[in-house]
Amino acid sequence: MLLHLDASARRNSFSRRLSALYADTWRAAHPGAGYAYRDLAAHPVPHIGEAWTELCDHVLEHEITDLARYPEAVRTPAQRAAWAIVEPLLAEVVAADVILIGTPMYNYSIPSALKAWLDQITFPRMSLAGRSFVVTGARGGAYGPGTPREPYDHEERYLRDFLRGHFRVEDVTFIHAELVNARLDPALAHLREQHEESVAAAAEAVRKEAAAR
Ligand SMILES: Cc1cc2nc3c(=O)[nH]c(=O)nc-3n(C[C@H](O)[C@H](O)[C@H](O)COP(=O)(O)O)c2cc1C
DSSP states (O other), rough: EEEEEEOOSSSHHHHHHHHHHHHHHHHHTTTTHHHEEEEETOOOOOOOHHHHHHHHHHHHTTTTHHHHHGGGGGOOOHHHHHHHHHHHHHHHHHHSEEEEEEEBBBBBBOOOHHHHHHHHHHOOTOOOOOEEEEEEESSSSSSSSHHHTTGGGGHHHHHHHHHTTTTTEEEEEEEEEGGGGGGGGGGGGGGHHHHHHHHHHHHHHHHHHHHHH
C-alpha cells in the first residue's frame, strides 16, 4: 500500500508535482495495490493537545509497544476525542509499505503541517521498520553536498534522523527540486537554468525510483 502525503501550502507546487509523478508511476507498476492520499496543507491534522500527551504517557509508563493495545490508554472523554483523531492516522501509516511525502522546505525545516502529522502518529518505542519512506522535496535554494547552505538543511537531516532514530526506518530516499526561488528573485536570475536542470533531474529520479520499487 502506498500512503501519499502532501504538505505544501501552494496548490501549484513542485513538491506536489513530484509526489504526484511518483504516485502515478508507482501505482502503474503495482496495479491493485492499495493507495491512500492525505493533503496535510488543505486538510491539516490538529496539533496534539493535552489529552494526546496523556495517551502517550500511558503507553510509555505501561511499556505498551503493541499498537493494538493503545486503546487501553483511553480513559477519559478528552482522551477518546484525541484517540479518534490519532487512530485513522496510525492505521494508515502502519498499513503502508511505502510512505511518500511531498514537502517544501520552510525556514530550513519542514512545514508545520507535516510536523503536526508526525507529532500525531509518533508514540514511544514505536517502530515502522521494514517500511520505505520517499520524500519528494522542493526548496528555494540549493543545499547539496559542498554548497554553502548544506549545513542549514534541517529538512532532510531532521526527517532522516527522526525516521531512522525513532522509527528504525533505514530505507529513506530524498529527491529535491532546488533553486525554485530563481524563478522569482531577480538576484537569483542567473541560476534559472540550474533550477530547470534540478527540476528535470528530480523528475527523472522520481520516475526511476518509483518504477524500481
Ligand atoms: C514560508 C516559507 C519558507 C521558506 N523557507 C525556505 C528556506 O528556508 N529555504 C529555502 O531554500 N527555501 C525556502 N522557501 C522556498 C520554498 O522552499 C520553495 O518555494 C519551494 O518551491 C516550496 O515548495 P513547493 O513548490 O512544493 O510549494 C520558503 C517558502 C515559504 C513559503
